[in-house]
Amino acid sequence: MKKIPQPIEHILDKTFDRMESFVHSHKKVNFLFGALFSAFDGLLRSSKDTAATQPFIRNNYDVKRFMGAVLVALVIGWVFPAVYFYGWQCVISKLMVSFIVGVFVVDVLWAIIAQEEHISEGGFVSCLLVPAILPPQAPLWLVGLGAALAIIFRNVLGGVGHNLVNPAIFSRLFLTICFPSFLVMGYQTPFTGMPDLHSLRYGLDAVTHATPLTLFKTNGEVASFFSLLLGTSGGSLGESCRILLILTGLWLIKIKVVNWRLPLSYLSSVFVFSLFFSLIVGKSVAPPIFQLMSGGLILGAFFMATDPITTVYNQKAKWIYGAGCGFVTVLIRDFTTLPEGVMYSILLMNLLAVPIQSLMVKIRYRA
Amino acid sequence: MKLFNLCKKKEIPGFHGGFNLLEAYPIRFCNVIEKISSDVAPKQFVFNAPQQKVEQVIVNLCPTEPWALPNWVTLAHDTSSFLDKVVALRARCFPAARVAIAISEKEGKHVTEAIKYAGNTDWMTAHPLNPKYPQNDPVVLSKVVLHAEVECGADTTTQGILILDAQTIAAAYESNVLGNKVNSRFVAVSGTGLKENEVIRVELGATIGKMLGGRFKANGTHRVFVNGPLCGREITDLSQEIDWSVNNIVVLEALNVKVMFPMIKQEEMSFTTNILGEVRQCVYCNFCDDTCPMDLEPALYYHSYTRGEGHKARSYNLGKCIECGLCSFICPSKLELLQTIKACKALD
Numbered sequence: 077m078k079k080i081p082q083p084i085e086h087i088l089d090k091t092f093d094r095m096e097s098f099v100h101s102h103k104k105v106n107f108l109f110g111a112l113f114s115a116f117d118g119l120l121r122s123s124k125d126t127a128a129t130q131p132f133i134r135n136n137y138d139v140k141r142f143m144g145a146v147l148v149a150l151v152i153g154w155v156f157p158a159v160y161f162y163g164w165q166c167v168i169s170k171l172m173v174s175f176i177v178g179v180f181v182v183d184v185l186w187a188i189i190a191q192e193e194h195i196s197e198g199g200f201v202s203c204l205l206v207p208a209i210l211p212p213q214a215p216l217w218l219v220g221l222g223a224a225l226a227i228i229f230r231n232v233l234g235g236v237g238h239n240l241v242n243p244a245i246f247s248r249l250f251l252t253i254c255f256p257s258f259l260v261m262g263y264q265t266p267f268t269g270m271p272d273l274h275s276l277r278y279g280l281d282a283v284t285h286a287t288p289l290t291l292f293k294t295n296g297e298v299a300s301f302f303s304l305l306l307g308t309s310g311g312s313l314g315e316s317c318r319i320l321l322i323l324t325g326l327w328l329i330k331i332k333v334v335n336w337r338l339p340l341s342y343l344s345s346v347f348v349f350s351l352f353f354s355l356i357v358g359k360s361v362a363p364p365i366f367q368l369m370s371g372g373l374i375l376g377a378f379f380m381a382t383d384p385i386t387t388v389y390n391q392k393a394k395w396i397y398g399a400g401c402g403f404v405t406v407l408i409r410d411f412t413t414l415p416e417g418v419m420y421s422i423l424l425m426n427l428l429a430v431p432i433q434s435l436m437v438k439i440r441y442r443a
Numbered sequence: 444m445k446l447f448n449l450c451k452k453k454e455i456p457g458f459h460g461g462f463n464l465l466e467a468y469p470i471r472f473c474n475v476i477e478k479i480s481s482d483v484a485p486k487q488f489v490f491n492a493p494q495q496k497v498e499q500v501i502v503n504l505c506p507t508e509p510w511a512l513p514n515w516v517t518l519a520h521d522t523s524s525f526l527d528k529v530v531a532l533r534a535r536c537f538p539a540a541r542v543a544i545a546i547s548e549k550e551g552k553h554v555t556e557a558i559k560y561a562g563n564t565d566w567m568t569a570h571p572l573n574p575k576y577p578q579n580d581p582v583v584l585s586k587v588v589l590h591a592e593v594e595c596g597a598d599t600t601t602q603g604i605l606i607l608d609a610q611t612i613a614a615a616y617e618s619n620v621l622g623n624k625v626n627s628r629f630v631a632v633s634g635t636g637l638k639e640n641e642v643i644r645v646e647l648g649a650t651i652g653k654m655l656g657g658r659f660k661a662n663g664t665h666r667v668f669v670n671g672p673l674c675g676r677e678i679t680d681l682s683q684e685i686d687w688s689v690n691n692i693v694v695l696e697a698l699n700v701k702v703m704f705p706m707i708k709q710e711e712m713s714f715t716t717n718i719l720g721e722v723r724q725c726v727y728c729n730f731c732d733d734t735c736p737m738d739l740e741p742a743l744y745y746h747s748y749t750r751g752e753g754h755k756a757r758s759y760n761l762g763k764c765i766e767c768g769l770c771s772f773i774c775p776s777k778l779e780l781l782q783t784i785k786a787c788k789a790l791d
């Protein structure tokens with residue numbers, strides 16, 4: 077993809093120019109498709125704006141590339157392994173439903189109604205996360221509803237840059253409240269072994285099987301760390317293959333899309349608190365390594381707690397934020413009837429982000 | 444990974460943040476053009492030692508902007524004879540001052556020569572510095588070299604610190620020590636809007652238009668910046684005269700067309716005035732405070748200002764900002780942080 081032949085590029089460029097002038101010169105077309113066109117155009121071409129004030133040169137790094145990196149990381153981190161473990165029919169159909177409902181229907185409609193200039197790529201990330209945090213056997217309408225809820229919710233709060241809490245998690249919470257049975261039951265054992273024709277349709281007729289965390293809650297069974305790491309032990313669609321999630325998360329840290337403080341403080345606080353509680357309370361609390369490697373923790377720590385808009389801005393506050401997430405996660409997992417607490421902890425800390433931020437700013441500039 | 448890097452990379456005397464512009468925009472100057480003359484009688488360069496007692500002279504041999512006049516033009520690959528000039532100038536103009544040579548650590552031979560030379564005196568020191576922007580800003584330079592706190596925008600000579608660049612020293616040596624007349628200086632001209640990157644010797648008083656005459660690339664719209672596109676000023680009137688403060692001139696293409704597949708064309712895109720993205724909301728990415736050389740949090744000013752609480756910005760150490768412009772430069776949401784900072788500063 078390094079070199080695109082000059083003529084093709086030229087023709088594409090001309091076509092886009094023509095389409096642009098067509099869209100802009102027809103009021104009705106612009107109203108209906110302007111948003112969609114500009115989003116597509118924005119993906120393929122740079123913007124026209126030049127810097128009007130100092131500094132007159134700007135760095136070659138914009139929010140679009142930010143989101144692009146997260147998308148790539150998520151595709152490698154959960155879509156690929158999920159296709160292997162649960163079959164492509166299960167995964168791809170959910171993704172398509174999520175994207176079509178979330179981005180192409182709800183977001184475009186919203187852009188039309190609210191007369192926004194463009195739809196944002198932030199929606200892609202949310203829509204990619206929604207199926208990932210639902211069980212593999214969640215029906216398609218549930219995925220569509222989740223994506224729609226996430227996007228509506230984000231837009232109502234003012235769009236990218238203003239959402240107080242992570243939209244994907246919020247919609248998952250909403251679904252848990254409305255349709256608890258689907259979200260508690262739909263887990264299954266992942267496929268393992270060499271993929272064959274049958275395995276492609278695997279997700280459709282598999283038997284349900286509880287997640288490792290639920291198993292621990294009910295009969296104290298600890299899954300093997302190896303199976304947790306590789307993802308052969310079941311769970312939500314996107315959280316299982318932890319080794320890939322960790323690798324892509326580290327890549328995001330390396331290219332500075334993800335701030336390393338958050339995953340580090342989150343994961344280490346889960347470790348510290350679960351160690352602390354298991355020393356005090358004993359066997360009824362899951363052991364630290366098991367807690368680190370199970371549930372949605374890795375996905376949450378690298379991809380959801382770090383969602384740049386919903387976290388705190390101050391660097392020191394990030395440590396507190398991450399530690400808070402870890403503490404709440406361990407509390408919910410160990411001392412409530414719920415098996416998993418990552419979503420709730422991130423949601424809670426999202427809400428606490430503003431107070432933590434203003435507190436840290438006050439402390440820093442107290443003088 | 445980041446942690447590992449942090450432990451490994453012990454920063455050579457300096458500051459956190461900053462940005463290595465020299466690597467991001469490699470500009471090479473090849474030829475030196477001799478003398479473009481002025482149409483009017485050229486002005487004379489006069490070097491006046493400041494009224495206050497000079498306690499400390501910093502010789503700034505550490506250009507951090509790639510478009511700035513490179514050292515070799517004045518040093519001519521001979522550090523010792525340049526330092527001889529410094530010695531003679533000190534004896535003539537500020538005999539009691541200590542001299543610190545701030546030199547880019549990347550210039551290996553010059554660094555060793557300067558350190559050796561400084562070792563022979565008890566009033567001269569050599570400081571190899573990391574040439575990342577804005578290392579040679581007066582505030583940062585005084586802080587890194589002398590551990591002295593200078594306020595942004597304040598005249599450093601009131602604190603007895605005099606900062607001189609290589610060319611000023613060479614010229615002051617000519618005029619004050621040798622008694623010759625100096626009426627020309629070197630100006631570095633570069634940028635995507637020009638045919639070649641050159642160093643031009645030009646008489647003071649010649650117009651910018653005359654100096655750039657015939658050097659523009661034929662097509663496209665050009666924008667002309669004096670003293671760099673980062674913190675310099677844009678000029679539209681090319682009949683301005685060149686005076687001693689003009690170190691370099693950068694001409695850039697405006698590039699106000701859409702470009703196909705920008706992600707794979709980083710090299711050709713980057714050195715233009717295009718903002719390379721769309722203006723968005725702040726996403727709390729921390730790029731701005733990571734890169735801020737003064738350890739400030741520019742996004743705080745931005746949020747205070749847009750919420751209509753610009754006066755609050757002052758309590759967040761706004762006064763320490765040296766207006767280097769890196770925060771605007773780096774912001775992926777393309778926010779006009781430097782403009783907001785200036786607006787906040789202007790509030791009272």
Ligand code: SF4
Nearest residue numbers: 735764765767768770
């Ligand atoms: S302009 Fe001010 S706030 Fe921005 S990076 Fe420079 S010193 Fe920091």
Ligand code: SF4
Nearest residue numbers: 725726728729731774
């Ligand atoms: S660099 Fe820009 S988007 Fe990032 S935190 Fe600073 S102001 Fe916000």
